[in-house]
Amino acid sequence: MKKMKQNLMAIATVMATSFAFATMTFAGSSNYSFTLDHRVVDGSDNGTYHSLDKGTVYIDGGxxxxxxxxxxxxxxxxxxYVLYRSRFGPDKSxxxxxxxxxxxxxxxxxTADEKSSKYYLQIYxxxxxxxxxxxxxxxxx
Structure with a gap:
């Protein structure tokens, strides 16, 4: 009986860990890189767009x-660093x-106002x- 409880606990732990990794995979995340030789780099001019989910957006870079x-x-x-969403009419900051x-x-x-693959950075x-x-x-x- 004790062995069975240990096995069930091990299976539950593996499943919970797998679910946590699956959840992280679905969240919007995208890498960026840039070279700023003058005054501005605009992702929309370069065709560099990012997919993000609706909600708070974070940046971590150097x-x-x-x-x-x-x-x-x-x-x-x-x-x-400015985050924009490309849309019909003026882009949304x-x-x-x-x-x-x-x-x-x-x-x-x-804050991303909707799930979209049309977010971009403007760095200036x-x-x-x-x-x-x-x-x-x-x-x-």
Whole structure:
């Protein structure tokens, strides 16, 4: 009887773990990468769209300077990550997060208003400061 309870407990644990992994697979998650040589990178211009579920969207990524232009500013401009959903008419801004050069984007970026495969990131600085940036990460909900 004790052996049977142990076997049932083992089976229940395996099933619960499998269900947890299956649930995580269905959640919207997408990787991104970019090279920001001037002032703006727009995912819709590049045809880089992400599939997300309805609900809160998070970002977890990093960026770094890979090249400095001659005459670059001695300071770095902030980098803003904006999440948009492409739609008929003007695209919908779903939220944003702003980082200084030394802080990686992490946390809530916004809210997806519907399940769609037409979300994209626009990443920009207010002006070209001469510091060329590369980055990558994940957006998910």
């Amino acid at each position: 960026h770094y300077e890979y090249l400095t232009d001659k005459g670059a500013l001695s300071t770095y401009n902030n980098i803003t 779903c939220g944003s997060i702003e980082c200084d050069y030394y802080t990686n984007p992490s946390g809530k970026i916004g 600085k207010v002006e070209d400061d001469g510091h060329n940036i590369k980055g990558s990460g994940t957006i998910y909900n």
